[in-house]
Amino acid sequence: MSEHRLAEVFVELADTLVADFDLIDFLHRLTVRCAGLLDVAAAGLLLADQRGALRVVAASTEETRLLEVLQLQTDEGPCPECFHTGQPVTVVDLADAADQWPRFVTEAHRIGFASVHALPMRLRTEVVGALNLFDTRPGRLSPRTIQLGQALADVATIGLLQARTISQSSMLAEQLQAALNSRVIIEQAKGVIAERHQIDMEQAFLRLRATARAGSRRLSDLSRAIVDGSELV
Amino acid sequence: MTNDGFFRVWTQIGKHAQGSSVSVAHLCATAMAVAGVDGVGVSLVAGPEALEAFTTTDVVAARIEELQLVLGEGPAADASAEGRPVLAVDLATAACAERWPAFAPAALAAGARAVIALPLQIGAIRLGVFTLYRVRPGGLSALELADALVIADTVCMLLLDHAAVAGPDATGLAWRDGLPGSDAVVHQATGMILVQLGVTAEVAFVRLRAYAYAQDRRLGDVARDVVARRLRFDPDQNPGAGVGEPV
Known part of the structure; x- marks a missing residue:
């Protein structure tokens, strides 16, 4: 990738971090840029729920199958390991990990993924989540690509913190729970839109996001209005 | 979870x-x-x-x-x-x-x-x-x-x-399925049922759970059927019991 393109992406992401910005939209944008910049098939972000599980907050495509593969990592896959050790985890060929993570590997293979990388989202001594990079080819990403992926994971952490000034861990807890609940509201709104227009979940998300952007609304605010029935999209 | x-x-x-x-x-x-x-x-x-x-x-x-x-x-x-x-x-x-x-x-x-x-x-x-x-x-x-x-x-x-009218026993369902916090399809299905039945999200979610309980199936599996349009909730059928219609 060109240095110029790289600079553009970081400027775009930094520009998004204005007062009262939309965290989920920001993280979604980041995963889309990740997939493009790092030349991987898909990227997804999981945050640590204080209940003790990892939960999906954003993915480069909202295809239900991708979200499900990401979510399988509540129990198995490279994300839990990355989360617990705070270190990147690389699976060069998923076929070699079939015994270790049978469900995760089966589902990942089903959508055509052959390799996966997990990079930690770190905040001081705490790991707050992980960035997943999937590719259709087996193999290792170059050290430079990993480095860039880690920089993007760090930007995601900054976004999470920036959404509110976080001075202590209790604020982080408040922020994480708010982000996770926003994600649930968005799923509910996707269901409403998908049923109303007889479209799939990814198309429903695109419609939701386009409407939010056109009206400079936060995804979670618009989604809530859709689910409450006060707004039709 | x-x-x-x-x-x-x-x-x-x-x-x-x-x-x-x-x-x-x-x-x-x-x-x-x-x-x-x-x-x-x-x-x-x-x-x-x-x-x-x-x-x-x-x-x-x-x-x-x-x-x-x-x-x-x-x-x-x-x-x-x-x-x-x-x-x-x-x-x-x-x-x-x-x-x-x-x-x-x-x-x-x-x-x-x-x-x-x-x-x-x-x-x-x-x-x-x-x-x-x-x-x-x-x-x-x-x-x-x-x-x-x-x-x-x-x-x-x-x-x-x-x-819920004739709702499931929360204890039984929670023991079996855990809590539905992390399963995106459950929330997507709630949104779809809300439109199918013309009810609030709360009622739609209760109906989804009631159906899963009545059919003795996992909540996530029923939700997946709704999202894949293999199962619809019909407003004209037995409103209390969370009846769904296989398509």
Whole structure:
């Protein structure tokens, strides 16, 4: 990738971090840029729920199958390991990990993924989540690509913190729970839109996001209005 | 979400319920034990910006609920409005006095020093607030917070299922499926059923759960059928029992 393109992406992401910005939209944008910049098939972000599980907050495509593969990592896959050790985890060929993570590997293979990388989202001594990079080819990403992926994971952490000034861990807890609940509201709104227009979940998300952007609304605010029935999209 | 935290908490809930069906009061007692707090209150959404006390474990908890109702401010009011936990770990600090100028001193006078308000919500479904207090300052540890959140989720399920006509037994369903926090398809299906039946998200979610329970199937599997359009909910069929129509 060109240095110029790289600079553009970081400027775009930094520009998004204005007062009262939309965290989920920001993280979604980041995963889309990740997939493009790092030349991987898909990227997804999981945050640590204080209940003790990892939960999906954003993915480069909202295809239900991708979200499900990401979510399988509540129990198995490279994300839990990355989360617990705070270190990147690389699976060069998923076929070699079939015994270790049978469900995760089966589902990942089903959508055509052959390799996966997990990079930690770190905040001081705490790991707050992980960035997943999937590719259709087996193999290792170059050290430079990993480095860039880690920089993007760090930007995601900054976004999470920036959404509110976080001075202590209790604020982080408040922020994480708010982000996770926003994600649930968005799923509910996707269901409403998908049923109303007889479209799939990814198309429903695109419609939701386009409407939010056109009206400079936060995804979670618009989604809530859709689910409450006060707004039709 | 079937993980260690869930089973740890549910084992405790089982001890408090002692074989009878689990009530909100059992969940409050469990919260006091596992989160190391001195009392708990549950308030329910009673209007666009109104909460009303549902149950409290003691006079201080009752006073915290009452103060917020009368003064129109406080951690539970904020948690409900913002859809996020509010952890006021020391009401005697300047930050708390500034945020809740009337509530903070009054709650201190009533004997509370720390107040933790956890919204009872599932996405856009807002049920109320689970409020825990301590007579001494201090936040919850990671483990205490994890357990308190799981109990708050369980309170949500119990409230929803009690409100349902011929609803499932929350205890049974929760034991079998865990809590539906992390399964995106469950929430997508809720949105779809809301449109199919022309009901609120709350009713749609209850109907989905009732169907899964009646058919003895996992919630996530039923939700997947709804999202894949293999199953529709029909408003003309037996509205109480959560009947779905295989397509």
